[in-house]
Amino acid sequence: MCGIIGYVGKNNSVSYIIDGLKKLEYRGYDSAGISILQEGKLVTVRAVGKVAELERAALQVNPVGTTGLGHTRWATHGKPSEENSHPHTDCSGELVVVHNGIIENYLTLRTQLESLGHKFKSETDTEVIAHLIEENLKHVRAANEEEKLIKAVQKTNKEISGAFAYGVMWAHAPGLLVGVKNQSPLVVGIGKKESFLASDVPAFLQHTNKVIFLDEGEVALLRGGQVTVLDKTGQVKKAKSVRISWDQKTAEKGGYDHFMLKEIYEQPQAIEDTLRTARADFGKILGLDTSTLRGLKDIHIIACGTAYHAGLVGKYYIEQFAGIPVSVDLASEYKYRTVPHMKGTLAIAISQSGETADTIGAIKKAKSLGFRTLAICNVLGSTLTRLCDSTFFTHCGPEISVASTKAFTSQITSMYMLAITLGLANGNVSKAAFDKLHRELMRLSKAMSETVKLEYTVRHLTRKIYKADRFIFLGRHVNFPIALEGALKLKEVSYRSAEGFAAGEIKHGPISIIDKGTPVFMLMPHDSVFEKMLSACQECRARGAFVVAITTPDGVAQAKRVADMIIPVPQASEFLQPVLNVVPLQFLAYWIAKRLGCDIDQPRNLAKSVTVE
Ligand code: M6R
Secondary structure (H helix, E strand, O other): OOEEEEEEOOOOHHHHHHHHHHHHHHHOOOEEEEEEEEOOEEEEEEEEOOHHHHHHHHHHHOOOOOEEEEEEEOOOOOOOOOOOOOOEEOOOOOEEEEEEEEEOOHHHHHHHHHHOOOOOOOOOOHHHHHHHHHHHHOOOOOOOHHHHHHHHHHHHHHHOOEEEEEEEEEOOOOOOEEEEEEEOOOEEEEOOOOEEEEOOHHHOOOOOOEEEEOOOOEEEEEEOOEEEEEOOOOOEEOOOOEEOOOOOOOOOOOOOOOHHHHHHHOHHHHHHHHHHHHOOOHHHHOOOOHHHHHHOOEEEEEEOHHHHHHHHHHHHHHHHHOOOOEEEEEHHHHOOOOOOOOOOEEEEEEEOOOOOHHHHHHHHHHHHOOOEEEEEEOOOOOHHHHHOOEEEEOOOOOOOOOOOOHHHHHHHHHHHHHHHHHHHHHOOOOHHHHHHHHHHHHOHHHHHHHHHHHHHHHHHHHHHHOOOOEEEEEEOHHHHHHHHHHHHHHHHHHOOEEEEEEHHHHHHOHHHHOOOOOEEEEEOOOOOOHHHHHHHHHHHHHOOOEEEEEEOHHHHHHHHHHOOEEEEOOOOOOOOHHHHHHHHHHHHHHHHHHHOOOOOOOOOOOOOOOOOO
16 A cells, blocks of 8 residues: 656656655555656665655755656555665666555566566565566567567566556656556546656646546556556557546645644535535436335445444444345455345445455455445545446545545435435335435534534543543444444544443443543433433443533533533434534544644554555
8 A cells, every 4th residue: 555656747757756745645654765767867765754754865866857756655565664665676777666556476476587587675576566577678579668668567467466556667768657557546647748647636636637547457658748548458548537626725734734634624515515416316326226226125335444334324324214134344354254145235335545455355245246336435436436336426525634534424424315315215215204304414514514613622621631541432323333433533543542332332341441530422412312321421420430421402401410521512313413423523533642742644554545455
């Protein structure tokens, strides 16, 4: 899981590449490197750590050239070190490769190449690509050096296996960058007399919004502003470019200290934008006609991390409104369990990035079982959206912070829309009931605008508790997944120990970890399980917990009697309340992490999209 950027054009490529790498740091950040073609020679600079380290090192060397490649790494093969950082070269030092993904047969290839005399300098699987292309360059026939490189790359693609995307630059073919996409993300940006190769659009969005999303097995040839795409059979393809509506400002921090905070505040807009498309015929958007909707007997939701929690909320929605049984699986588990075949099964993959390897693997399994597949996804052109029969886009804009916030609430919102649409189609919900549920949904963005005003209250609270060793989150029914999400968010960004439980479960074991002063967050809107939550508050308080009640206006008076502190959230309908309830927990995680001095947008050991299993 790494970030690739390439530039070929009329200007010095160095600043384009360094800036692009900074935008890609969310993909991994243990080391970084650049190679620039300078007067017929490749100048490579690499550094361990963040892109800022590379920038410092590059300033010393000061390379100049109009063609270059860059890479930010998140280690898979070989420890983070300068030798293992990309770009990697062949024996001659005249060819460089940057790569994202895994070459599964690299050990076999490495042994073969070593027996042919190739000398390896790193422990990575990537270096195999550079040496294999070097070897293949000796064996292909071509009219000129550019054609030779293209043929050698195509031959190499047939010999390597795995999920990968890579970029290549060769000193003998100046002005040409070659990009290869196979199950890992790679996009091309086309500017005026310049073009870009990148793992994701924000890497070059400040220069162009004209983008080609490559398909699996395709090879892109970049020469200045000219881009040629070869399909997987090697034929030139008429590649379609699209204009991306995200501007650069959207992809940057916009005045906030961190992307995470900015993205929390973007939630009213994210919900509004997600629902805008849903105002039209939602069934049609899903690519599911009424008879397919009616015929659904069983739904499997597949996702990881935060998206999995959105799936858990979705189960409550679909079973409530559509009466269809739902199972929710962690994608990494779904792949390995026996999944009974049924006619009329819909598999729904929820993913912000659409590039999560576990989710992609699980949806492939669902497809192989003959299930219809639907992606709820935020990234246009991502692998998941290409795999699934249809996609509903969450439209929340680029989510840069590793900790997912606005994608989560947009995912839940989409699940709600899906559930009521299914209910209307299969007769579980009447037209009048659907209209009421729909109206409530359309009010959600406004309620979210009120909810984000809670930052000050939560910030103030964190002063008291940020040094605690462990935090507990409790919820029931539709708020149970929010307790899990609150704990995950806090763990991720503040490295504190945090656990979420169904409130009814604590007496079966977890209550033993509650001690004097342990902060316990109760998700207790004034709803059908409010009374039960009041009892849970008392149970925790009796063990000395510092109880914080997150409740709606009607619950405040009673909650005050059993809690040490109240966070009042605006009222929504019972089933939409989780979308609002998670917001104070997002602020909580943010402010505890901030007080503890953590790297909020790029927490240790994590990466934004996990493209390896
Ligand atoms: O891109 P995805 O939604 O598929 O990512 C799934 C998880 O890796 C992701 O939600 C992860 O748990 C987040 N860092 C949570 O904040």
